Amino acid sequence: MADNEHDPDSTESGWQRRDIAKAALGVGGLSTVLSLTVPATGMTEVLSREFTGAVYADGIYLVDEDRNRVRPGALEMGARMTVFPETHPGVADAPTLLVRNEESAYAEPTNLAFTVAGYAAYSKVCTHAGCMVAEVEEDGTLVCPCHFAKYDPTAGAEVTDGPAPRALSQLPITLSSDGFLMATGNFEGAIGPGGE
Numbered sequence: 370m371a372d373n374e375h376d377p378d379s380t381e382s383g384w385q386r387r388d389i390a391k392a393a394l395g396v397g398g399l400s401t402v403l404s405l406t407v408p409a410t411g412m413t414e415v416l417s418r419e420f421t422g423a424v425y426a427d428g429i430y431l432v433d434e435d436r437n438r439v440r441p442g443a444l445e446m447g448a449r450m451t452v453f454p455e456t457h458p459g460v461a462d463a464p465t466l467l468v469r470n471e472e473s474a475y476a477e478p479t480n481l482a483f484t485v486a487g488y489a490a491y492s493k494v495c496t497h498a499g500c501m502v503a504e505v506e507e508d509g510t511l512v513c514p515c516h517f518a519k520y521d522p523t524a525g526a527e528v529t530d531g532p533a534p535r536a537l538s539q540l541p542i543t544l545s546s547d548g549f550l551m552a553t554g555n556f557e558g559a560i561g562p563g564g565e
């Protein structure tokens with residue numbers, strides 16, 4: 370579900386639980402844990418930290434929290450949603466922010482070749498301490514709830530405020546021949562804290 374329709378951070382969705390789990394990892398010093406089980410509403414969610422390969426590659430479809438492939442009409446202008454690689458949706462580095470803006474809104478250092486039809490995609494893992502970047506301000510600024518790092522999705526997800534040391538990594542995306550959003554490679558840079 371698109372975030373402009375319903376704020377996922379106020380729901381009991383599985384991905385909210387993942388966000389909470391990741392936040393716990395970030396602030397709780399549990400980064401060496403290989404997996405994390407989060408009991409919530411009678412269910413258990415696991416963020417796998419064992420997978421160390423590329424989470425995206427050329428031809429991997431983006432899917433929503435229900436594992437449905439994402440069409441270009443999924444988001445209204447200015448909205449964003451969380452998507453995942455169809456092949457590895459449950460790994461810790463998989464959560465990805467998909468944003469839609471007017472194509473003319475994007476500026477450097479956004480890699481425009483990585484955008485399609487006003488859509489850009491960035492890692493959702495905060496580069497400060499690994500929480501999920503799960504909130505958004507009225508102007509579209511992405512906000513990490515842990516220590517309030519802010520990122521501009523129309524400027525390559527550069528840091529505009531807060532303690533994060535670098536931008537969220539951008540994912541190259543395109544439209545597949547059958548009309549879905551699809552990666553054309555892996556994230557451009559490191560995911561989460563610790564990378565260059």
Ligand code: FES
Nearest residue numbers: 495497498513516
């Ligand atoms: S983890 Fe500290 S601002 Fe995101």
